[in-house]
Amino acid sequence: MSQESVSPHALPFPPLTRGWGWLAWLSTTDHKKIGILYMVTSLFFFGVGGIEALLIRIQLATPEAKVLTPQEYNAIFTMHGTTMIFLVVMPLFIGIANYLVPLMIGARDVAFPRLNALGFWVFLLGGIVIYLALFTGSLADAGWFSYAPLSEAAYSSRPGVDYWIVGLIEMGVGTIGAAVNLLATIVRYRAPGMTYRRMPLFVWMMMITSLIILYALTPLNAGLIMLLGDRLLHLHFFRANVSGGSAILWQHIFWFFGHPEVYIMALPAFGMMSEVVPVFSRKPIFGYTFVAGSGVAIGLLSFAVWVHHMFAVGLSTPMNAAFSAASMLIAVPTGVKIFNWSTTMFRGKLRLDTPLLFAAAFIIQFVIGGITGTMFAAVPLDWQLTDSYFVVAHFHYVLFGGSMFALWAGVYYWYPKITGRMLNERLGKWHFWLAVIGFNATFFVQHILGLVGMPRRVYTYPNLPGYEAMNMISTVGAFILAAAVVLFLWNLVVSFRRGKPAGDNPWDAWTLEWATNSPPPEHNFEKLPPVRSARPLFDLAHPEIADYLDTHSEAKA
């Protein structure tokens, strides 16, 4: 590779893949295979959650429709939210991180390969358990935040909610395992020369995300065990009519997890953006330190904003005002990132391949989700808009228009590394345009529906002026979006078999994962290039203008 090269850290013990064929997948402790298991699992559940979304939109396409019963609708919207958050977005990020973080830091595996495997299988068990409730004839139907006392046995007597609680606890345990592992790997196994200030930004964001997971999912699991105790052992943590019970306590516990959870699903997206935008702009990220630092700021602030989910609960004015201020403050580091990505593109040489298209759409859609988010931080606006379709539009702009679009940018970018083949660009462009049109058609009108008084989580609605037309637009949009997703999945399948061979570094990218074969060998690397800046492969290809020669303060590190 070059005359100068270094060896990655020795492995704690070699990656083990015992058995053959399918057995190899069951017993593997190779972080790459486990990453693929996470990704395939979340793509499967993406299909499940997507079908649930379409059922929701079919029922809501016309006023007073009777396609689904209220009980069916309520179970489906509960499972849609739970599935998309816990079984799609989180595991897709964790899976990609599992695959890429060791490669990006020049490690041969993760710190705890067996814990890594255990984490995945416990997570998968949880995902299966929440759907296993189907065999009892019920599914959880108390909403994805399962507010007490609705989620208590007195009002949700069927076992669906119990399965949901147990499944979530298991997923929490698995995810905490993955977070510990990523954190230890990043702290301990970075390649020689890779200081924290030379780490790829995706690794930075996964480091912060892992810390958030540790401090957010642990209280969630505690709260879930309390709720389960209420339901099965007749305890009364959250039963309002029993002495000492408080319905609002559940909300504090849930949102103490729930808001950091938003950043668990957003920071990895920010990390992907920070890898894709520079490579396709042919420039380094504008303001590396600010991008990393604003991620740290977001991680800290994410634990100080949870009450903005509870402004309509009737808490005291000082409490509401304090959390309003913190929620507005978190918009600042988020805004910084938006400016950094768009300025990275400025005066670049932009390659308009599919990853950059998704990244560009991410910026605009995420800004829409961000500014409506700031509206919710303004308490009186929240008092009007929360629990309406406006908030449904808001968080889908953040999580679908944001996180999912960043994931698509990332998948088109890293698929060649993982499979050794390129995704089809033509299908990719179709996927992109259908997704942009479908996504915005589905969710933009929902802002207006919320403003004209349509509450969320209703299985049907009376035909107030405009409701029918706007709901129909939203439903048509959802089917366009579904077509985009089908094209995406089709692209993954056909390109795996017939895609153009990728080579080691098809995008002329700069981070270490591109310094090995595609797909990488089991031990990832034999030798590594020297790491003297955040872009070791750029330095290698352009020694005359290498980053480490640059006198600019941002690059020296």
Added chain:
Amino acid sequence: MDRLYSTVASVLSPASPYARDIGHLFWITFWISMVILLFVSAFVIFNLVRFRDRGEGGLPPQTHGNTVVEVTWTVVPLVILIVLFVLTVQTMAAVSPSTKTTANALNVDVVAHQWWWEFRYPDGDVVTANELHIPVGRTIHLTLTSADVIHDFWVPELGRKMDAVPGHPNTMIIQADRPGTYLGTCAEYCGTDHAWMRIRVVAQTPDAYQAWLTAQAQPHAQPANAKQAIGRGLFVGLTCSSCHTIKGSGATASKDVGPDLTHLADRDTLAAGVIANTPENLRQWLADPNSIKPGSYMPDLHLSSQQLDALVAYLEEQP
């Protein structure tokens, strides 16, 4: 059915000082947001068009950042947000109960149930359901509680929304400037029939309101004919009166499980907004509640045709 829902229920058509204050804050935030959105979108699209790789090769200048620029785009949003925060705190005070806003207010207690609303007028011995009559131009001070799970009272044109939490009474203020019917709904997911927990606020001139209140305070009409008398007998004798109260029927429900049905004929809708309140609809509601509002706690008593006629005649105070 649409005549029940022919008016908008929009945050953007406020009909009270409180909703107007919030609407005002919305538009300020909206225009600031539009400037930011247009600026960022234009910049991204400009970059995509202007700096597209046209295949001439070579690298663009490798700029790594600029501290002055970074500090600027940190500080400018911060200043905008500080302004927004000040407006937020001011608006919170203006639209919340205080000695100033509730000085001359009318107090009404709101009890939320799965899946209907109970409105109690402490001053007038009047209890009604799902439809709240108020005088125009006067602040209404609502105290919200819940009989079961968490619900949320929301009439967008008249003011904020507020949760009705069991064991945690909340207060809020609304007002209507003009007479009319204002539509609202439960906004917190509360189980099976969350969709059908609609609110109608009927704002009347002070005189009309007073006349309505006086009429409501009267007992339900005594049976004027044999059919109504049978109806009352059924209401008291079947299980109806264990959940429902009718003033003057001789029976009082032990618990507020179902709505008070005194002067039911006065209301626009049945089943918390599902159907218009007509004798035919009431008959169908009694005959098969599940076909009107699936999942509701109203039981099907398998009433005969004559029983239905008699009950409808009594409940609607009609011959």
